[in-house]
Amino acid sequence: MxxxxxxxxxxxxxxxxxxxxxxxxxxxxxxxxxxxxxxxxxxxxxxxxxxxxxxxxxxxxxxxxxxxxxxxxxxxxxxxxxxxxxxxxxxxxxxxxxxxxxxxxxxxxxxxxxxxxxxxxxxxxxxxxxxxxxxxxxxxxxxxxxxxxxxxxxxxxxxxxxxxxxxxxxxxxxxxxxxxxxxxxxxxxxxxxxxxxxxxxxxxxxxxxxxxxxxxxxxxxxxxxxxxxxxxxxxxxxxxxxxxxxxxxxxxxxxxxVGSIQTRNGLLYNRESIEKDIHKQLKAGDILLEKTPFRLTDKLIPGYWGHVAIWTGSREELEALGIWNHPVVKRYHDRIKSSQHVIEALRSGVELNPLAHFLNIDDMAILRKNDFKDSDRAKTIIRALRQIGKAYDFNFDIETNDRIVCSELIYVSYTSTQWPTNATLGRHTISPAHVAEKAGKNMPFQVVSLYLNGKEIKKNISHQFQSLNGASED
Structure with a gap:
């Protein structure tokens, strides 16, 4: 590397x-x-x-x-x-x-x-x-x-x-x-x-x-x-x-x-009522986008969103999907039972974290695949869990197999989606902005929930979400 x-x-x-x-x-x-x-x-x-x-x-x-x-x-x-x-x-x-x-x-x-x-x-x-x-x-x-x-x-x-x-x-x-x-x-x-x-x-x-x-x-x-x-x-x-x-x-x-340079805590940080509301809205396999304008790493990431993760779902959801006893899922039984449901690629590698850890942010969006069959949802979660333990890909190259960044996690988990990429310096990269492009009207993903500046947006969330990405609905 x-x-x-x-x-x-x-x-x-x-x-x-x-x-x-x-x-x-x-x-x-x-x-x-x-x-x-x-x-x-x-x-x-x-x-x-x-x-x-x-x-x-x-x-x-x-x-x-x-x-x-x-x-x-x-x-x-x-x-x-x-x-x-x-x-x-x-x-x-x-x-x-x-x-x-x-x-x-x-x-x-x-x-x-x-x-x-x-x-x-x-x-x-x-x-x-x-x-x-x-x-x-x-x-x-x-x-x-x-x-x-x-x-x-x-x-x-x-x-x-x-x-x-x-x-x-x-x-x-x-x-x-x-x-x-x-x-x-x-x-x-x-x-x-x-x-x-x-x-x-x-x-x-x-x-x-x-x-x-x-x-x-x-x-x-x-x-x-x-x-x-x-x-x-x-x-x-x-x-x-x-x-x-x-x-x-x-x-x-x-x-x-250590590099997680930030000037303050996120507006959604340590707010138990909001955490509970978000938890209720989440479903196994959902995509979480976030923005942390107070962190150094957010300054050079293209587009509005700076990080993306996948929600595993609870034990009950994974049992309903028939994968709770899958060999890959069994490795993480203890963590999932202890409410570590966020799969994300950080500098320390791909890991499972609790929602509270993820919510040291200002803005968040929950994306959900339209017409998502349970069999496809189950496969997506298993593919995401297979990435845990991989090192962080500092070259941001989607074609490497042993290292990964946050948006690559989505790329290799949602394999049926044609994700946009950029060709940069001889390698192909995908950013959280590319993930966001696939959500909204006439897109394969819907925007289930949106929080901006620490507050939940309850009206026209799809329109507001797309406007953040530089696009708006007709």
Whole structure:
């Protein structure tokens, strides 16, 4: 997955200087690929926390690193270095725009390129706070991660090198320069520029970065102190000072650093009466669409809707469909009986979640297949359940079999529906907007329920739903 993405990023960034397309078009293409890197980075942070907690507990209990632990550490370091390399390509490719005064580059394009470079740098700084600083506290893990490993193509002292880059005053000064440019130029732009999906995505990524809001505001004395602690720790192999402040920062910042960056809770969140009403309306096999404008990931998804899932139905419904004891369904008996009925593809993979978990959203629509025979409904649910456990598809390619995104879940479950797709960069993709296109008047799906801005829409719901998709009924 990462290797494929690296090749794509490398191709687009290296080819940019020779392409006939204007710089503006090149930036837009790079943002599309960049989103995949950011998503991978968010997932990597979450996995790093899980691995750290597991290994740290074992070490504290006197359990040595197992062969599996060593492989996990090597794979994790290899992935981090590969991601870091891709982010650096983006940072260095566009940072020249800060100093370049070529009049042929308009200010909007210049700002967008600088924002792309700046956001990539901030993601790296946030990655350090989460995925590197916590390992520096442990002498054994730090030594291991600094060791050379030819089998994984890992050079010696890589952890030390990453820490030096994080502590670099030159790097921080350059980023501060980019931040000042961003702060000065962004307010001067038109509202149409600010609302474009790529621009809004970069703005949110920058603005919600913990490094943008806190770390980079530390004084030079703080950085000098970090340098002192770091080099003292390296020489004596005790990084207690640096480790303590790192782990505190890590604990403090973790909530926003795993990637589910949001500025508030959804308008449907924790509203029991609405949850009960929605639960009553749902039927096995229904499709759930949602919108979360307060989350980073919603900024770059085309169309109105940002996520889609499938409702399994209750035990009673599955028994009525004759599939409760189907081998695939039996795997999830306990979860279904505990009200985990939403099948969805998240960064952590395809999983079953309760409705309450899903409803941290502002808007929601329930879609139901017209003339849906019970036999077809049963097959659809089984196909959806078969996807549980698959990894998230960061390349958004419907033709991959081992990875999947939310809208691909619908694509492979409702096999009798001819879903629209887009051909992008040599692969076919489907988005929640494509799913929404199939609902409404004279469409294979009907809109059963619609909630907008936290409120249920009770009149002309089909018309209002289609208007969100840029279409209206006759």
């Amino acid at each position: 990462i290797k494929t993405t690296l090749l794509l990023i490398s191709f687009f960034l290296s080819a940019a200087a020779f392409a006939n397309n204007p710089l503006k078009q090149q930036i837009n293409k790079d943002i599309e690929q960049y989103q995949s890197l950011v998503e991978q980075s968010f997932t990597y942070r979450t996995e790093t926390l899980r691995v750290y907690r597991y290994i740290k507990k074992n070490l504290e209990d006197g359990i040595p690193l197992s062969g599996s632990d060593i492989e996990t550490l090597n794979n994790g370091m290899q992935q981090h270095l590969a991601l870091r390399k891709s982010f650096y390509r983006i940072i260095f490719y566009y940072k020249y725009l800060l100093d370049d005064e070529n009049p042929s580059v308009d200010e909007e394009t210049r700002l967008k390129g600088i924002m792309l470079s700046l956001s990539a740098a901030l993601v790296l700084y946030d990655n350090y706070l989460l995925s590197i600083s916590i390992f520096e506290e442990d002498t054994q893990l730090r030594r291991y991660l600094n060791a050379k490993h030819d089998g994984y193509k890992i050079e010696s002292s890589q952890l030390t090198m990453v820490t030096r880059e994080y502590n670099s005053l030159d790097n921080r000064n350059k980023i501060r320069q980019a931040i000042e440019y961003f702060k000065t130029q962004w307010p001067e732009q038109s509202e149409s520029f600010k609302k474009r999906s790529g621009n809004a995505y970069l703005y949110t990524l920058i603005n919600q970065s913990e490094s943008y809001n806190s770390t980079l505001n530390f004084s030079p004395l703080y950085i000098i102190n970090r340098h002192f602690k770091f080099f003292t720790g390296v020489s004596s192999d005790t990084l207690s000072g640096l480790g303590n402040d790192s782990i505190n920062l890590f604990s403090l910042l973790f909530g926003n650093s």
